[in-house]
Amino acid sequence: MNKNSPWLSLFLISDYLSALVSWALFFFFRKTLIENQAFDMDINFWLGIGLIPLFWMLLYFVQGTYIEIRRMFRLKLLNLTFSISVIGSLIIFFSIILDDQVRSYEGYYWNLLILFVVHFGTTFTPRLLINTWLVHTIRKPNNGFKTVIIGGTEKAVDILNEINKNEKNVNTFVGYVNMNGNDRQLDGKLTYLGHFDDLEEISKGIEIDEYIIAVESSEHNKLMQILLKIDNGIARIKTLPDTYVILSGSVKMTNIYGALLLDVQSDTMPFWQKVLKRIIDLSMSFIAVILLIPFYLFSAIAVKISSPGPIFFLQDRIGKDGRVFKIFKFRTMYVNSERNGPQLSSENDPRITKIGSFMRKTRLDEFPQFFNVLLGHMSIVGPRPERKFYIDQIAKIEPQYNQLTKVRPGITSWGQVKYGYAENVDQMLQRMKFDLLYLKNRSISLDLKIMLHTLLIVVRAEGK
Structure with a gap:
């Protein structure tokens, strides 16, 4: 069972009942104190x-x-509750309460x-009561976040000692893995799980909540290799401050009860x-599919006339989390173009x-992929x-490529806008750099910019 499930249920029930009670209390105070009327459970109340x-x-x-309900500590809980209470109250005020008849503006x-x-x-x-119970439960022996330390040098020993000396420690250390045969200074303090290269096999059957990277400066060249192996989108990854500047992922500071570590975030x-x-x-x-019906019909006829074969081209592509899906495109090549x-x-x-x-220059061949978006395969x-054939080649040269499969693929991308179609693996690697840059800076505003650039490419027929 997911460790978050019982606590999530408690929070959901509590929040629903709290919202119900708060509305009833507000309605009572509103009627009796502000409107100076008798409390009446009218249609608006219900x-x-x-x-x-x-x-x-x-x-x-x-x-x-x-x-991550189990990581909902008091200060974060206070910030979340306060901010959403302000936002929600303003929405209710302007949408429901503002048209009330009051004796003076002070009533509003x-x-x-x-x-x-x-x-x-x-x-x-x-x-707060549920959270206090949660924190008390997590601090009990063997109830904390199951943690593995990567590295077995003096740095790892210092981190372990600093975390353990604090009575508010929320980590339960499963053990450690070393990066080379000499990293064994944690022997006697933690269980030795094996070498880092065997981590995937070691972690089978162990639900690891957190990794702490504690490697020496001489091993900084291995950091990307470490991140690619342990970044599964579930476990938290923390590292020492001196490794901050050479990590490609975004980080934020976090104080683990006295031990200063950096939280590595692959998705910001x-x-x-x-x-x-x-x-x-x-x-x-949905809007695009409706508006583009005439275009789809025209394109279908044009593709059919251009050469014998099907109208649509379906091909296996690798999507989010490595899942295979069929991508939809208008066929732009002759049939059996990849017979070899x-x-x-x-x-x-x-x-x-x-x-x-023409369709490639204007990106019109990609328009059927709006159906892929509706099916959940892709994003805009x-x-x-x-294709897996090319991913395998790219990943051997640049293992960072695997980071790109942590999000839904898109109809358009920063790499597509800046570089266009790639003609070989080297060009795919060049385009990948733009997509990695996008991944580390994802935001709604950046998406809108990319959409605008894509629209200009379509209108100007500047696609490569």
């Missing part, structure tokens, strides 16, 4: 009882409140203040932006039809998906 808690639960979800301010105070109080209090996009990005993907793709095996297209490629050449903006 509508609020039914809808307001659902509204708050939606806000909490978009905020990312329920991600009192409405907003009471709504915020009541909701924040009724929500944060039970959350906030959860609410991920939710918004998916909403934009689905809504824009996988081959990238090139400028003036004789395999490309005349209509196909993201690293372009590749």
Whole structure:
């Protein structure tokens, strides 16, 4: 069972009941104190009882409140509850309360203040009680975050001692792995699990919550190799401050009860932006599919006339988390163009039809991929998906490529905009650099910029 599940259930039940109680209390104070009327459970009261808690639960979800519940410590809990109470109260005020008839403008301010105070109080209090129970449970022996230290030198010993000497320690150390045969200074303090190269085999059957990278300066060249092996999107990764400058991932400082470590984040996009990005993907793709029906019909006829064969070209591509999916494209090449095996297209490629050449320059051949977005295979903006045949070649040269499969691939990408179609593996590696840059700086605003650049390429027919 997922360790978060029972605590998540408690938070969900608590938040729903708190939202319900806060609305009832607010309605009571609003009627009796501000409107100076007798409390009456009219239709507005019951509508609020039914809808307001659902509204708050939606806000909490978009905020990312329920991600990593077991790591929801008091200060973070206070910040999340306060900020969302302000936002939610303002939304309710301007959408529901502002049209109330009040005796003076002060009534509006009192409405907003009471709504915020009541909701924040009724929500944060039970959350704090549950959180206190949660922290107390985690601090019990063997209940903490299962942690593996990577490295067995004096640095690793110092980190272990600094964490263990604090009574508020929340780590349960499973053991350590070393980077070479001499890293055995943690023997007698932690269980030796084996060499780092065997970590995948070692971790089978062990649910590891956290890795702490404690390698010497002489081994900094191995950091990317370490990150690629342990960054599964589930376990937290922490490292020492002196390795900060050479890590490609974004980091943030975190104080683990006295031990200063850096949190390595492979994905810096906030959860609410991920939710918004998916909403934009689905809504824009749905609209695009409807508006492009005439274009789809025209393109289908053009492709059919250009050469014998099917209208659409379906091909296996590697998507998020390495999952295989069928990508949809209008066919731009003659049938059996890869009879001799996988081959990238090139400028003036004789395999490309005349209509196909135009469609590639304008990116129109990619338009059927809006269906891939609706099916959940792709996003509008993201690293372009590749075939396994080429991924295997790229990953041997640049293991960082595997980072790109941690997000949904896109119809367009920063690499596609800046570089265009790649004609060989070397060019694919060059394009990959732009996609890695995108991955480390993902945001809604960057997505919108890429969409705008893509639109200009389509209009100007400047595609490579």
